[in-house]
Amino acid sequence: MDKDDRKLKLIEKFLDGNLSPDQQVEFDQMLNEKSFRQEVMLHAKVLDQNNAMRKKALLKDIKQKASGYSTVHEVEEVYDKKSNGDEMTSRSLTERRPAYATMGKWAALILLLVMMLVTYFDDVGGIDHNELYTEYYSSMPLDSQVRSDESTAEISPGQQAYLNKQYLQVLAEFENSEALTEQDILLKSIAFMETGDFNAAYSEISTILNSTDDNIRFNANWYSALAALKVNKVDEAKRKLETIALDPSNLFYSKANSLLEKLN
Numbered sequence: 001m002d003k004d005d006r007k008l009k010l011i012e013k014f015l016d017g018n019l020s021p022d023q024q025v026e027f028d029q030m031l032n033e034k035s036f037r038q039e040v041m042l043h044a045k046v047l048d049q050n051n052a053m054r055k056k057a058l059l060k061d062i063k064q065k066a067s068g069y070s071t072v073h074e075v076e077e078v079y080d081k082k083s084n085g086d087e088m089t090s091r092s093l094t095e096r097r098p099a100y101a102t103m104g105k106w107a108a109l110i111l112l113l114v115m116m117l118v119t120y121f122d123d124v125g126g127i128d129h130n131e132l133y134t135e136y137y138s139s140m141p142l143d144s145q146v147r148s149d150e151s152t153a154e155i156s157p158g159q160q161a162y163l164n165k166q167y168l169q170v171l172a173e174f175e176n177s178e179a180l181t182e183q184d185i186l187l188k189s190i191a192f193m194e195t196g197d198f199n200a201a202y203s204e205i206s207t208i209l210n211s212t213d214d215n216i217r218f219n220a221n222w223y224s225a226l227a228a229l230k231v232n233k234v235d236e237a238k239r240k241l242e243t244i245a246l247d248p249s250n251l252f253y254s255k256a257n258s259l260l261e262k263l264n
Helices: 001-015 021-030 034-066 093-120 129-136 159-165 166-174 182-194 198-210 214-230 234-245 255-264
Strands: 077-081 088-092
Touching: 021 198, 034 088, 129 198, 129 214, 129 255, 159 166, 159 234, 166 182, 182 198, 182 214, 214 234, 214 255, 234 255
Parallel strands: none
Antiparallel strands: 077 088
């Protein structure tokens, strides 16, 4: 059995609910492949559509047959066409129940499949938060915080490391500082983001979100929203972006509106 046949067999057994423990392990491993997940979703969708069509046809058939009878007993009589489509045999609704139970089984399996895929995707609806973060993130230029007439001598070692994009050095310098300015906290937070520690960035930057310095506050709230997005605090990210999007004077007004549109 080649690999494609093997995959198809596993998908069929999964949808039938007949995977053995070993097959379940193999199936779970294959779910790491994007193409396999898409194939499973396709089979589940087709199966769901087929079941919906069969159920609709059955209900229509029952309604048509029932309209010609006057007693409860007669209404309970329904008919199944045999494979040749000509001969009819009567069967009570109680004998139909296993078919509905089977439909319930399929529905449960498909729901389980969706829940499994949610685990693998942040955005079953098509939203990839990591891609959005990459699209909208860029490190803050230090010259947006440091006046152009300031000399290099007046810049702290942490700020100089930031200018040189030495983000680990930034963290080391600010870690050893006794008192950090709001600007230092902002730079430290962005250094955390640059080194992949988004939880630390989110926590650090939260202390300056209400700064009286507009420039600090605008940057802090923008980067806080991006950090929240990265750590799966999507609702929190949206709330921060909505606040920014209500203020046309905010440096990130346009970006916040654009990102919100994609998130919604």
